[in-house]
Amino acid sequence: SVIHYSMPKSFENYVQEIGRAGRDGIMAHCHIFIDELVTDYLYNRIVAQKNAELRRLCELHKTLVSVATSSHYEAACEVDFDRDRFLKEKITNYFSERPEEQGSDWLWRKPYQPSTHILAIVERDIRSFINKHSNLPLTGRVIARIMQGIPSPNYPAYSWGRVREYWRKHLDVDFEWLVQSASNVIARYRLGDSF
Numbered sequence: 228s229v230i231h232y233s234m235p236k237s238f239e240n241y242v243q244e245i246g247r248a249g250r251d252g253i254m255a256h257c258h259i260f261i262d263e264l265v266t267d268y269l270y271n272r273i274v275a276q277k278n279a280e281l282r283r284l285c286e287l288h289k290t291l292v293s294v295a296t297s298s299h300y301e302a303a304c305e306v307d308f309d310r311d312r313f314l315k316e317k318i319t320n321y322f323s324e325r326p327e328e329q330g331s332d333w334l335w336r337k338p339y340q341p342s343t344h345i346l347a348i349v350e351r352d353i354r355s356f357i358n359k360h361s362n363l364p365l366t367g368r369v370i371a372r373i374m375q376g377i378p379s380p381n382y383p384a385y386s387w388g389r390v391r392e393y394w395r396k397h398l399d400v401d402f403e404w405l406v407q408s409a410s411n412v413i414a415r416y417r418l419g420d421s422f
Contacts, residue, residue: 229244
């Protein structure tokens with residue numbers, strides 16, 4: 228077992244630490260003792276980080292659009308040193324600033340709850356996916372990425388894109404909700420619920 232008296236400094240550290248409990252393949256339990264005020268603080272901090280990251284990505288996109296040329300000929304033949312300097316400055320700022328240090332114009336919202344009909348369809352597809360691919364190390368995030376067509380090193384588009392039954396099937400469903408739903412189905416599956 229892994230027991231935390233308080234939260235580690237980052238979510239990545241927490242995942243790393245709880246991962247140590249199950250490395251031997253035997254069932255393990257992770258416990259954390261935490262005050263409700265701390266969970267509210269952590270939730271608000273995560274939301275603020277997401278908002279800052281969205282704002283930074285939006286600013287970077289606006290920057291790239293502002294320096295884009297209308298044709299490859301224009302880009303290859305004309306050198307605009309001011310545009311070049313502006314782009315380098317923006318990219319340098321993007322990679323040097325910490326997202327939580329900045330304010331946010333974007334507001335991240337909690338994942339929505341889809342209708343009962345959509346909920347049933349998505350959960351059916353998740354159960355089907357788990358049954359067909361139970362030999363893989365599946366997580367809620369892995370299933371959500373596949374169902375929204377987001378490749379990763381372990382699940383690349385060139386191989387998973389051929390699995391038309393699931394790849395990009397639920398683009399209309401909120402990603403965070405899909406992660407949560409898939410995680411719940413995986414937990415029920417591991418507890419022995421029959422599908």
